[in-house]
Amino acid sequence: MGSELTYRGHEPQTTSDPYSPKPNKPWLSVTRFIRYILREQRLLFTFLGIFIGALCIILISTFSNNNNSHDINIKYRDSYSVSDVINSDIINSGRARGLVRARPVLDFSSSGGKIPLGLKRKGLRIVVTGGAGFVGSHLVDRLIARGDSVIVVDNFFTGNKDNVQHHFGNPRFELIRHDVVEPLLLEVDQIYHLACPASPVHYKHNPVKTIKTNVVGTLNMLGLAKRVGARFLLTSTSEVYGDPLQHPQVETYWGNVNPIGVRSCYDEGKRTAETLAMDYHRGAGVEVRIARIFNTYGPRMCIDDGRVVSNFVAQALRKEPLTVYGDGKQTRSFQFVSDLVSIPLLCILYKFVVTCLLEISNCCLDFKFSMRVWSFLFGII
Numbered sequence: 478m479g480s481e482l483t484y485r486g487h488e489p490q491t492t493s494d495p496y497s498p499k500p501n502k503p504w505l506s507v508t509r510f511i512r513y514i515l516r517e518q519r520l521l522f523t524f525l526g527i528f529i530g531a532l533c534i535i536l537i538s539t540f541s542n543n544n545n546s547h548d549i550n551i552k553y554r555d556s557y558s559v560s561d562v563i564n565s566d567i568i569n570s571g572r573a574r575g576l577v578r579a580r581p582v583l584d585f586s587s588s589g590g591k592i593p594l595g596l597k598r599k600g601l602r603i604v605v606t607g608g609a610g611f612v613g614s615h616l617v618d619r620l621i622a623r624g625d626s627v628i629v630v631d632n633f634f635t636g637n638k639d640n641v642q643h644h645f646g647n648p649r650f651e652l653i654r655h656d657v658v659e660p661l662l663l664e665v666d667q668i669y670h671l672a673c674p675a676s677p678v679h680y681k682h683n684p685v686k687t688i689k690t691n692v693v694g695t696l697n698m699l700g701l702a703k704r705v706g707a708r709f710l711l712t713s714t715s716e717v718y719g720d721p722l723q724h725p726q727v728e729t730y731w732g733n734v735n736p737i738g739v740r741s742c743y744d745e746g747k748r749t750a751e752t753l754a755m756d757y758h759r760g761a762g763v764e765v766r767i768a769r770i771f772n773t774y775g776p777r778m779c780i781d782d783g784r785v786v787s788n789f790v791a792q793a794l795r796k797e798p799l800t801v802y803g804d805g806k807q808t809r810s811f812q813f814v815s816d817l818v819s820i821p822l823l824c825i826l827y828k829f830v831v832t833c834l835l836e837i838s839n840c841c842l843d844f845k846f847s848m849r850v851w852s853f854l855f856g857i858i
């Protein structure tokens with residue numbers, strides 16, 4: 478009974494004697510293994526496999542070294558390559574190309590991990606303060622067209638819902654009525670901070686509110702950038718140069734600003750905003766870009782904007798004489814809004830050589846006319 482339970486097979490059991498007088502020969506198994514390897518050219522195939530593997534490793538490491546050579550100074554978190562930018566018509570004209578004075582270093586790559594060819598990158602979550610304004614709404618158009626998700630924050634002081642109405646219903650678009658002077662918490666990858674009245678007529682209307690927007694508003698948005706690790710772009714102004722003593726103004730020029738003038742709420746406000754951006758960059762490691770915007774014109778500009786282009790256009794249309802303030806010898810550089818919005822997009826994307834993580838960019842055409850000449854040209858048109 479007991480034997481039936483332990484053996485159910487029908488083959489005769491081999492009886493091996495563990496105490497066999499003949500000892501096992503261990504070298505026998507070694508020679509058997511060698512013979513096995515040598516049979517059917519197995520050894521040759523093994524070496525071939527090792528060689529191919531080593532070759533692959535060498536090729537991969539050489540290739541990635543070549544790529545990394547562009548990364549010497551730079552670390553990016555963007556989700557866009559330069560070809561994305563070009564394809565989305567960001568560099569769309571000779572004029573736009575002329576705007577970028579600083580030369581970018583070679584690296585345009587992203588650090589969002591390698592994405593297989595043919596797969597599109599995920600859009601970024603971007604907040605645009607002042608996104609319902611003249612310049613802001615054009616920027617929002619570009620970002621939405623590029624595939625990003627955009628949150629517009631605007632208090633509608635000079636902005637208008639109509640400027641972004643065509644995005645209503647788009648799941649990648651949100652509009653929040655909010656004054657940046659109050660703190661705001663959002664989870665975003667990038668912040669384009671445009672919120673501030675820009676026309677002298679508007680910013681002089683409530684100068685205390687203007688400087689508060691520039692100082693407290695920028696502080697709030699920089700705080701947000703620091704908290705969520707977002708890259709931050711400040712739209713500054715040519716007015717940081719005040720009444721410049723140097724022409725044309727290069728980014729390194731410090732300006733000639735009256736701290737107690739009627740334009741100081743804006744000039745000094747933007748200068749303080751730049752200072753705050755730099756301090757957050759140096760002190761808290763926030764990735765900061767500053768774009769100094771010059772006089773801009775184009776669609777969605779209010780007819781009562783108060784700036785020279787809208788004034789001249791409105792007066793010319795009404796066949797009224799054009800009002801030239803002062804002696805008309807003052808000069809300005811102008812740019813079309815669609816050219817301008819390329820700049821913040823490029824600034825936030827590129828890493829420039831000038832400083833490690835920060836670039837200040839002057840956004841204007843490289844030629845200028847006096848107000849007298851402009852009024853003459855408008856008169857002809």
Ligand SMILES: O=c1ccn([C@@H]2O[C@H](COP(=O)(O)OP(=O)(O)O[C@H]3OC[C@@H](O)[C@H](O)[C@H]3O)[C@@H](O)[C@H]2O)c(=O)[nH]1
Pocket residue numbers: 674675676677713714715716770771772773783784785786788789800801802803807809848
């Ligand atoms: O009807 C007008 C309006 C303006 N001007 C003159 O035209 C020049 C341009 O004035 P604008 O009011 O258009 O504005 P500014 O160029 O001074 O500043 C503008 O450009 C830079 C932006 O960053 C500022 O936000 C914006 O206000 C000034 O010298 C002004 O005195 C006129 O001669 N007639």
